[in-house]
Amino acid sequence: MCYRFYGVSAHAAAAPHLGRSALDAVELMNVGANFLREHILPEARIHYAITNAGGSSPGTVQPYAEVLYLIRAPEISQTREIRDRIDNIARGAALMTDTRVEPVFIKACSNIMPSRLLEEVLYRNMRAVARPRYTREELRRAAAFLSGADPEPGIAAVRTAVVPYRHTRQAQPGSSDVGDVSWICPTAQILTATWAAGTQAHTWQAFAQGKGAVAHKGMLYAGKVLAGAILDMLEQPQLAEQAKAEHKAQLGGRVYESPVPDGVKPDAAGAWAK
Template sequence: MRNEDEIWRLVEAKRAEYQALADRVWGMPELCYAEARSVEQHREMLEREGFRVTTDLADIPTAVMGEAGEGGPVIAILGEYDALPGLSQEAGIAEPKPVPGETSGHGCGHNLLGAGAMLAAAAVKDWLKANGIPGRVRYYGCPAEEGGAAKGFMVRAGAFDDVDIAISWHPACFAGVNEPVSLANTRIDFTFHGRSSHAAAAPHLGRSALDAVELMNVGVNYMREHMPSDARIHYAYLDAGGIAPNVVQGRAKVRYLIRARDVQELRPLVERVRKIADGAALMTETTVETQVISAVSNLLANEPLEAALHTNLERLGPPPFTAEDREFAAAIQKTLREEDITAAYRRHGLPVEKDKPLHDAIVPVSSKGAGMVGSTDVGDVSWKVPTVQARGATWAVGTPAHSWQVVAQGKSPMAHTGMVHVAKAMAGVALDAIRDPGLIAKAKADHQARIGGRPYESPLPADAKPALGMSLAE
């Protein structure tokens, strides 16, 4: 039996347990840094598997790490389990139907992400034990990817200092190597303080914090013409000053998300936004205070690991979807717009196939999409150690991330199939690295070449702390 066949058999043997884990976490959607029940599910599974478990990793109550094996290289496999607000949805139906009493939902598939990553780590653990090979595999349960930058805090705390390579994945419409492109970003809260007064009897005595927020937003909107074309700036009101229009608003708060191609390009943009906030305060005779909530780096590629991952995916072949899977995916596609489906193919540089609700091929590594990109705190791990990510085909083609359609598909047989498929590929890469020190050496050389003279520097301010107990999604 070939080694890849053996590791894939070990993954397959555990699939039912980890499909159940994914479904349990789907049923308890928890937001950024509040994943108490979800991390408990992951901790219990790690202990049941015999991993050496570390809780409160990096002093984050909802972060956990399990390690198995002795000596040899250290292979990290990264999982997540946080959900999103406002995406409550029943599973298995192709129409929007919120779950009664629930407001959040797994609209980015992190219930699958965490379970699939741990499944890969557990199979590698069993393989190391069965073969008596030196090596350590670690599962990192990472909270707060959606806005909290937990991995950035974990990197800063030294949680990855002795790791040789890191492997992760993300649910998607296609199976293949994740194109290693993302935007660095910073989230900052701007709180303006003015002076309340009666808006009719004494407006001249008031100083409106809401006016300051609105002027800041106008200033940033004018700034958009004069920043790099791939940079992005978004904002959301957290506190508009109350519901009484006859009171001059004495306090108002806005959250800004500033994105740029890399950390070097991000820093000057952040300073420009800060100056606009100061100007808005000056114009309104208010004051402004700021708090950095999170910050993440852009992703770094790693060609040796990407080649190893693609080889494993090609050996596996496409996910073995069933006729029932395709039928459900087709029903989901009927809720999408044609442009959603077309954009999904173009994002990956693929020809559009309108008659295929599920994609049953491995995306070539050479495929280069032209679509817009988001951000991920995996970027900070990729600056610290050589990192590779897969995409797993778990959704109907065209399904937009952060949507009710993702939640509806989150417990489906096709989602389980895609999760197990990518777990086999990740476990295969881990095995390749453990058995071939040359792969790790090449990955580290590639990593150093990309960093060049710019060693990792956390985009988080030195005094920034994980936003525990704070709703990052309001």
């Protein structure tokens, strides 16, 4: 969500009483959101960034400011509840500063409903498919990235072992529209090594390795695993029926509701950020 605040510009020294600070509203909103953290689920997260502070002159009462919020929770219903409270905080900040707030929806996605049955099918194929083999040069390049990642002592440059399967409902710190798909049909995912061990996501190190040989081999391995799982489903139709039954039981009568409000249009150009 993006929250745009509109106030009234004025000279901060000569006529501050005539101004209505949009930046004050943003700051008060953030204070309110920080107090809210104590009263939400421990697994939930609230992130924000002031994307427009209104200007560079401290001698001006800023007439416009905006802040971008990202809300995460294990369940989409919990995210909606927190979003509603954040909306109230934004309205309260506008009321306190005599400004106007405009909430702008940016994006949303549902939580993932993983299929244990499909996970087991994928795991069997991960063990069956030959794992990638790396040249000395590829491992040397990976080790160069590893040296700057503060890895555990003795860790290999690229992980090659298949981690033993363990189904878990523990929420992962990420968001994906795969979650919306998983509410419609049985869904499962795998992770394969495509960068040096210890590489953090959303970093230049991850970006720099994205077109390397290690990444390509990891993607091809993933493709073979997925293909093997598809073949299993075709040769054993009962697996699909079992997965559908599992999915129905997992939903427990709940029906998918898109987290995107009615009437919202895609903003591919990013026009929301003024």
